[in-house]
Amino acid sequence: ILNVEQSPQSLHVQEGDSTNFTCSFPSSNFYALHWYRWETAKSPEALFVMTLNGDEKKKGRISATLNTKEGYSYLYIKGSQPEDSATYLCAFNVPFTGGGNKLTFGTGTQLKVEL
């Protein structure tokens, strides 16, 4: 089973702070790296799917970068708001013949934004 690691495990920040999390994954045979946002009592929702080394993606105040050669991705949140409080999951798309989409998930970073 592949190892996908996320850090930190949890994070408490103040409203307005900017923050970032790390996802580490195997650097060989890269297919894709997914980021999901998971709010309490809801289901995970995709933020980004990144497929190319050097990819940078942005959605509002949230952005992500990808380094496939060294096996890491960063997720950044600029000016955190209480509604950003959630668990952020990264998932490594395991190389698979036939176009398969098997994902191996990290355990997530739990973000709490306080007023």
Next chain:
Amino acid sequence: EAQVTQNPRYLITVTGKKLTVTCSQNMNHEYMSWYRQDPGLGLRQIYYSMNVEVTDKGDVPEGYKVSRKEKRNFPLILESPSPNQTSLYFCASSFLGPGNEQFFGPGTRLTVL
């Protein structure tokens, strides 16, 4: 509305009583998958399917069965549930290909006494 639905959302049952959790998607996705979420362990894949009549084991398949007779449905079957199958279960679907995000159902919280 494009969505993945699961039923039931909550279930309390007893050891050994067969149960089925249904999953249905209306997005014409080829790929469907079942995950379980346990504290500190992250989402772990149970079974997946790449198309009708094509299913395979994920990382934690013991004690589970699946079927894919129609493209839209992917039920999860627990023939003889045990307490260690108490968990939060998610169904997900996507188009084939690594650049495609997965869409998750609302989750089913199962308790096996």
